[in-house]
Amino acid sequence: MTRILVRGGRLLDPSQERDGAFDVLFEAGRVVAVGEKLSAEGAEVFEANGAWVAPGFVDLHAHLRAPGQEYKEDLSSGGAAAVAGGFTQVACMANTSPTNDDPSVTKYILDRAEKESAAKIRPIAAATRGLEGQVMTEMIALREAGAVAFSDDGATIMDAGVMRRVLEYSTLVGVPVIVHAEDCHLRGHGVVHEGAVATKLGLPGNPAMAEEIMVARDVQLAGWTGAHLHVAHVSTAGAVETIRRAREAGVKVTAEVTPHHLTLTDAATLGFDTSTRVAPPLRSREHVEALRRGLVEGVIDAIATDHAPHATYEKEVEFTEAPPGMIGLETALAVCLELVREGVLSPLELVRRLSTNPARIFGLEGGSLAVGSPADLVVIDPDRAWTYDPGRGYSKSRNSPWADRAMTGRVLATFVDGRLVYNLQRGVNAE
Amino acid sequence: MIGRDILGIEDLTRAEIELILETAERMQEIGTREVKKVPTLRGRTLINLFFEPSTRTQTSFEIAGKRLAADVVNFSVGSSSVTKRETLLDTAKTLDAMDPDCVIVRHKVAGVPHRLAAVLGAPVINAGDGAHEHPSQALLDLLTVKEQKGRIEGLTVTIVGDIAHSRVARSNIYAFSKLGAEVRVAGPPTMLPVGIESLGVKSYTNLREAIEGADVVMALRIQMERLEGACFPSVREYAATFGLDRKKLRYAKEDAIVMHPGPVNRGVELSHELADHRPSVILDQVRNGVALRMALLYLVAGRRRKSGGEESRAASVAGEA
Numbered sequence: 038m039t040r041i042l043v044r045g046g047r048l049l050d051p052s053q054e055r056d057g058a059f060d061v062l063f064e065a066g067r068v069v070a071v072g073e074k075l076s077a078e079g080a081e082v083f084e085a086n087g088a089w090v091a092p093g094f095v096d097l098h099a100h101l102r103a104p105g106q107e108y109k110e111d112l113s114s115g116g117a118a119a120v121a122g123g124f125t126q127v128a129c130m131a132n133t134s135p136t137n138d139d140p141s142v143t144k145y146i147l148d149r150a151e152k153e154s155a156a157k158i159r160p161i162a163a164a165t166r167g168l169e170g171q172v173m174t175e176m177i178a179l180r181e182a183g184a185v186a187f188s189d190d191g192a193t194i195m196d197a198g199v200m201r202r203v204l205e206y207s208t209l210v211g212v213p214v215i216v217h218a219e220d221c222h223l224r225g226h227g228v229v230h231e232g233a234v235a236t237k238l239g240l241p242g243n244p245a246m247a248e249e250i251m252v253a254r255d256v257q258l259a260g261w262t263g264a265h266l267h268v269a270h271v272s273t274a275g276a277v278e279t280i281r282r283a284r285e286a287g288v289k290v291t292a293e294v295t296p297h298h299l300t301l302t303d304a305a306t307l308g309f310d311t312s313t314r315v316a317p318p319l320r321s322r323e324h325v326e327a328l329r330r331g332l333v334e335g336v337i338d339a340i341a342t343d344h345a346p347h348a349t350y351e352k353e354v355e356f357t358e359a360p361p362g363m364i365g366l367e368t369a370l371a372v373c374l375e376l377v378r379e380g381v382l383s384p385l386e387l388v389r390r391l392s393t394n395p396a397r398i399f400g401l402e403g404g405s406l407a408v409g410s411p412a413d414l415v416v417i418d419p420d421r422a423w424t425y426d427p428g429r430g431y432s433k434s435r436n437s438p439w440a441d442r443a444m445t446g447r448v449l450a451t452f453v454d455g456r457l458v459y460n461l462q463r464g465v466n467a468e
Numbered sequence: 469m470i471g472r473d474i475l476g477i478e479d480l481t482r483a484e485i486e487l488i489l490e491t492a493e494r495m496q497e498i499g500t501r502e503v504k505k506v507p508t509l510r511g512r513t514l515i516n517l518f519f520e521p522s523t524r525t526q527t528s529f530e531i532a533g534k535r536l537a538a539d540v541v542n543f544s545v546g547s548s549s550v551t552k553r554e555t556l557l558d559t560a561k562t563l564d565a566m567d568p569d570c571v572i573v574r575h576k577v578a579g580v581p582h583r584l585a586a587v588l589g590a591p592v593i594n595a596g597d598g599a600h601e602h603p604s605q606a607l608l609d610l611l612t613v614k615e616q617k618g619r620i621e622g623l624t625v626t627i628v629g630d631i632a633h634s635r636v637a638r639s640n641i642y643a644f645s646k647l648g649a650e651v652r653v654a655g656p657p658t659m660l661p662v663g664i665e666s667l668g669v670k671s672y673t674n675l676r677e678a679i680e681g682a683d684v685v686m687a688l689r690i691q692m693e694r695l696e697g698a699c700f701p702s703v704r705e706y707a708a709t710f711g712l713d714r715k716k717l718r719y720a721k722e723d724a725i726v727m728h729p730g731p732v733n734r735g736v737e738l739s740h741e742l743a744d745h746r747p748s749v750i751l752d753q754v755r756n757g758v759a760l761r762m763a764l765l766y767l768v769a770g771r772r773r774k775s776g777g778e779e780s781r782a783a784s785v786a787g788e789a
Contacts, residue, residue: 235663236664237478238600239598242661242662308582309578353556353558354556
């Protein structure tokens with residue numbers, strides 16, 4: 038197996054608190070040395086030329102649509118989009134067809150991923166059968182098949198009794214239960230954040246309280262049962278505060294936020310662009326500010342994309358009929374670099390939230406370039422200007438509010454287990 | 469304004485609104501002639517694209533077009549494109565290929581006319597989109613108030629009822645505010661949308677305070693089937709609290725007028741007495757609707773056609789300025 042030396046970069050490795058001029062040497066898919074001016078003897082050299090070198094990003098929340106909706110995305114296109122965006126591991130949600138609520142489906146996803154995906158795929162299994170919120174899934178068997186967490190995602194478990202049992206039982210398996218926190222009754226038919234923008238647009242509002250009330254319920258249940266609750270795509274100030282207090286009280290709760298909730302407000306919907314329809318909805322400025330504070334202070338651990346591909350024709354409909362979601366794997370880095378440029382996060386702290394923390398929360402190997410770690414690595418030019426054209430991207434879908442927008446910061450190369458799976462000039466290599 | 473989309477009052481300037489009103493005042497006379505037709509839009513094709521049935525608005529636009537000698541085609545389609553497996557943009561592109569000179573759109577979902585306008589070469593007039601805007605209604609309301617009061621500037625206008633679900637309310641808030649009136653809204657808190665004050669109005673949950681000193685009181689139609697039990701407990705309680713009658717109207721100015729976009733639920737929004745007699749001006753509103761829509765059609769579809777998609781629209785708007 039070849040030795041590869043990534044030389045001359047600015048290493049950003051939060052797991053070792055390292056930010057500086059270090060080279061990384063790997064062999065047989067593992068990091069074997071990290072240090073200043075390492076010898077290139079016997080190694081192929083990848084010249085980083087001052088670019089950032091970081092552990093590969095870990096996405097805790099993506100919809101890769103396979104099996105069943107391969108016209109939107111599959112493991113090949115989703116995996117390619119991931120590595121082109123710097124993600125070396127992607128956790129994919131269970132709302133496939135059939136639902137990933139059975140070990141055979143989990144194994145099928147992993148088998149297909151092995152053959153097709155440039156990124157490592159980590160399936161999230163359903164928490165209840167058919168995402169119906171009634172009967173819990175075989176968590177032990179699913180875990181053995183390779184599931185890394187359990188979630189009904191957008192089909193929030195409304196019955197607190199069921200949620201209690203799911204959380205209790207999950208402690209047998211020791212992996213997180215992920216909640217898409219939204220009280221469906223309080224949400225009603227709401228499609229945009231309830232507030233001045235919704236009132237102006239005349240579109241039905243989805244109040245912040247629909248999320249806040251459910252986060253409050255579930256952290257209580259998590260504290261009671263001792264389970265690990267992971268709150269998906271936090272979008273409101275009240276939810277951040279509830280998570281903060283729960284954490285202070287010793288509840289095992291972690292949280293993620295999306296690039297779009299950190300950078301866009303509900304004002305993005307003013308032109309009725311259906312690519313801005315997401316669940317939870319884009320919120321008002323004060324919520325965005327609270328999310329940023331929560332992210333900086335560590336109340337929110339990770340940034341996750343909620344990459345949700347939909348075909349163009351599915352989005353070319355009435356705003357209320359458009360399926361919620363936007364794609365994000367290929368834009369996440371450039372979008373999040375806004376936070377660095379605005380002084381919200383240092384480069385090292387951004388990498389911590391895109392890589393080290395998400396890997397830790399889900400107990401995944403990776404998120405680190407310490408000796409012995411898998412050689413999952415991304416090389417980044419934070420200043421590279423480009424225009425995002427989803428038609429030329431790797432995802433099969435184009436539903437992005439950043440389509441045709443000027444972006445700054447791009448992935449130059451991505452390594453998975455020591456193999457160069459992407460570089461900007463040649464693209465994703467098919468091998 | 470040739471080639472210009474009329475999507476909402478929010479997008480119009482005061483000068484544009486005044487131009488539309490002045491044009492409508494000139495159009496009023498045509499409706500009083502023995503032969504109610506002028507050749508202004510002869511050879512032009514207007515499409516009434518109604519995704520939601522509305523006999524009144526559709527008929528008003530149809531009569532307006534016919535009085536200007538245009539060919540008016542009614543294109544009624546099912547309420548949702550999703551059920552037909554056809555996207556909105558499919559519908560728009562199909563219509564565009566038939567080369568209309570103006571497309572009038574009504575849809576139950578906010579924003580649909582905007583999405584269609586981005587694709588259609590012809591100017592689009594929004595005839596009501598969800599709870600968003602209904603510009604021709606607000607303009608005819610302005611025309612009616614101007615006719616009755618001689619002015620808009622300095623008047624106090626109170627809109628009563630289901631503000632949350634009303635496109636008429638939003639368009640009238642913009643319309644009357646832009647022309648210098650004070651606008652108030654009133655209703656139970658379940659019908660007052662969050663952040664309504666950001667549109668520049670005062671909101672009230674007490675009807676008496678809301679209409680105190682008002683020159684114009686506008687009642688909105690209540691969708692009883694949809695809202696009873698959800699936003700108010702019963703029609704009886706709503707009518708007793710927010711329904712207008714002669715007694716409650718005493719808090720308004722002595723010469724206050726009463727308006728309603730129709731059709732009225734008698735005994736709910738308005739007592740039968742107010743619905744059918746002065747000071748309500750409901751039939752004046754309907755009459756003015758035709759003249760106002762003639763003015764809109766003349767202004768956007770008169771003279772020459774817009775030739776292409778968005779670029780040429782931008783060019784023609786810029787060219788006028």
